[in-house]
Amino acid sequence: MRSRVWCGSAVAVLGLLTAGCGGGNDTENKGTEKSAAGGGFPVTVTDCMDAKTTFDDAPKKIVTSNASSLELLLRLGAGDKVIGTGFPPGKGALPGELDAQAQKVKVLSQTVIPKEKLLGSGADLYIDTFASMAGMGGGMGDAPTEEEFKAAGIKHVYLRSTACAAMSKSPAKDLSAVENDITSLGAVTGTSAKAKELVAGMKQQVDAVQKAVGxxxxxxxxxxxxxxxxAGTKQPIAVCNRQVANAVITLAGARNVFADCDGDFKQVSWEDVVSGNPDWIQLGVRNRGSEAANQKAFDEAQKWLEGNPATKGLKAVEEGHLLRIGSERTTIAGVENAATVHEIAKAIHPGKAK
Incomplete structure (x- = not known):
């Protein structure tokens, strides 16, 4: 399947957003911001392969590939348009009212949505967080082709900040790619005013951290x-410099020990981790659906590091510099990325970040 990853959106008469897929460092695009605030149509979304998808009006029935795009739609106030999702968030995984709304969304699959179910869902828009579903479905069949999406009347777009990460031309050092995705979703769903509010809130949090530790x-x-x-303890998975987590770590005033790795994720060895001897380690566990279950998972991750011969002598382990911050808010695009920047900075720069 050809990877079509959306780069951003703008009302067609004002031009297409071209910044972002290179590396996500262009945080300002006045044309896009201005057009999104207008809330007008048509809206054209341009992907990293230069393919264009135009919306003459807001979609009415949306299917999301996973909890990331679902959460963004809920935050934008477009949750009532979502008719199904794959990779659903666990109960309690989202804050407050968002969780209650998320639990009402029909689950089309606990993992990748099977091809036939997706094409027969009745959706007019599918928002995909993955660069390609090929190889992710296990026994669930192939991903639909663009021709099959078109025949089913489904427009297919991607969250560029996640799906486009591996092909970016430069490291991710800020959250502009995430902010552009929120702006794009707002333009496509007719919720640009809310998108602008969410982006402004993210910028305020990150700017405060940058003032303190930048x-x-x-x-x-x-x-x-x-x-x-x-991801397993036998062979660790590193977040590389194209992944949104690299931007989160960098903005918080730290140095990703695998910042020289070009791409989004990469299998490394424990010898590589020991060689880097990090000052801080984040215990990145996925949300289990309750605070008690999350703490149990954090405990297990910490005990493993403290008991494993290869890692128990690491500086971060010996000094107890182990941060309990979940995976999703660090590695998956969302509003919480900005809050994670703040939380990490408070821990590692206690005299500066407040």
């Missing part, structure tokens, strides 16, 4: 390792 010299920044406990 000027920290590179050699004064503590080194940082994101430990994806749920």
């Amino acid at each position: 000027g920290t010299a590179e050699n004064a920044r503590p080194t940082y390792f994101f430990f994806d406990f749920d």
